[in-house]
Amino acid sequence: MPSSYKTQHLGLNSYIGTDKPKRTDFNSDNERIDAAVYEHTANGAIHVTAAEKQLWNAPFVLGSYTGDGTTPRTVALGFTPRAVLAAAVNASPVGATANGEVLIRSGLATSMGGSKGIEVTQNGFIVKNSAYMAPDGETPKLNVGGMVYVYLAVK
Secondary structure: OOOOOEOOOOOOOOHHHHHOOOOOHHHHHHHHHHHHHHHHHHOHHHHHHHOOOOOOOOEEEEEEOOOOOOOOOEOOOOOOOEEEEEEEEOOOOOEEEEOOOOOEEEEEOOEEOOOOEEEOOOOOOEOEOOOOOOOOEEEEEOOOOOOOOEEEEEE
């Protein structure tokens, strides 16, 4: 005999002293519990994925590279950054030469664009290093041979 009362949410048996439960009553309750738990755990829209947890635990990457003088140069990160900030170590972010050339040693890039000499790519970012003064007088120097650069990449 099923119970005299049922639980509010899953309709499980709620026995009182005079009820005479049978095995089928317990089996029915177990099936309801199993279905409810499965429905909940299978719903990906309400649970955090492993990738989301990883992003929350490490929302950005700090790193460095040593310039090799090439242009363009790809710095691989293994993900597409939302934003990247790169700057030369022990050098001013922007410098000038006697002939009026502006040396750009730092940059910020996003998928929507950014400053001169740096771009976001699908797997990291690209930096540029020009040996010649650009027509506008601004010369990217984000990969000078032997110079160390640090970067912050936002996932």
